[in-house]
Amino acid sequence: MITNTHFPYTPGEHEAEKASNSYLMSLIAVIAGLPLPIVNLIATLIFYLGNRKGTYFVRWHCTQALLSQFSLLLINTIGFWWTIGIIFSTETITNQYLAYIITILFFNLLEFIATIYTAINTRNGIHVSWWFYGDITNILCKSRL
Amino acid sequence: MATSLTFYANRAYDKDSHKGLILTGIFLTTLFLMNQLDWMKLFKVKQATLKTEEKLGELFWEIFKDNGEEVSDTLVIHQHQQYRECYVR
Numbered sequence: 001m002i003t004n005t006h007f008p009y010t011p012g013e014h015e016a017e018k019a020s021n022s023y024l025m026s027l028i029a030v031i032a033g034l035p036l037p038i039v040n041l042i043a044t045l046i047f048y049l050g051n052r053k054g055t056y057f058v059r060w061h062c063t064q065a066l067l068s069q070f071s072l073l074l075i076n077t078i079g080f081w082w083t084i085g086i087i088f089s090t091e092t093i094t095n096q097y098l099a100y101i102i103t104i105l106f107f108n109l110l111e112f113i114a115t116i117y118t119a120i121n122t123r124n125g126i127h128v129s130w131w132f133y134g135d136i137t138n139i140l141c142k143s144r145l
Numbered sequence: 146m147a148t149s150l151t152f153y154a155n156r157a158y159d160k161d162s163h164k165g166l167i168l169t170g171i172f173l174t175t176l177f178l179m180n181q182l183d184w185m186k187l188f189k190v191k192q193a194t195l196k197t198e199e200k201l202g203e204l205f206w207e208i209f210k211d212n213g214e215e216v217s218d219t220l221v222i223h224q225h226q227q228y229r230e231c232y233v234r
């Protein structure tokens with residue numbers, strides 16, 4: 001799922017720190033705005049917009065962090081509004097609801113672990129590419145601005 | 146040149162769309178498998194709901210008793226019971 005591949009150049013200390021921060025941003029946002037699924041996407045998006053003119057390594061990792069948040073936003077939004085429906089309307093807790101919540105918790109936990117792993121490795125200058133997200137990032141992020 | 150570029154772009158797109166489908170498939174399979182388990186029984190949701198309803202009922206009863214007067218007149222209670230027997234079925 002996660003591969004340590006070679007980047008076209010060796011990133012400097014400053015770049016590695018900034019790239020690692022893009023993942024840390026989503027982690028902090030997850031902790032801060034846990035019930036709201038949009039918070040971590042906004043945090044990663046702001047960081048991405050701030051580094052749009054950054055070096056290739058930084059841009060690449062900001063894009064990967066942002067893309068990973070997009071798919072989480074999709075599944076978390078459904079879970080969030082389903083819960084709101086149960087609390088404030090006539091909806092009741094069903095087996096399907098519990099199964100969905102447990103599934104999204106599992107996927108969020110997976111993403112959380114992957115993000116921690118990537119943040120640590122990126123800080124050390126190692127290029128970490130995620131399965132699927134890494135390929136999409138390669139299409140979206142070009143070495144030249 | 147342009148043709149080969151389009152060819153490689155399409156190949157990359159195909160590969161990634163396959164990966165996207167696999168990822169969606171993994172999610173849906175996990176959801177399907179999770180759905181097979183009886184979480185309602187596992188988390189004792191029904192018992193917890195009944196307990197909460199009972200506690201809420203007691204709480205509301207306390208509030209009503211504190212704010213109003215409880216009618217214990219047998220005539221009124223009897224009439225109410227008759228009404229219930231006649232109309233509430």
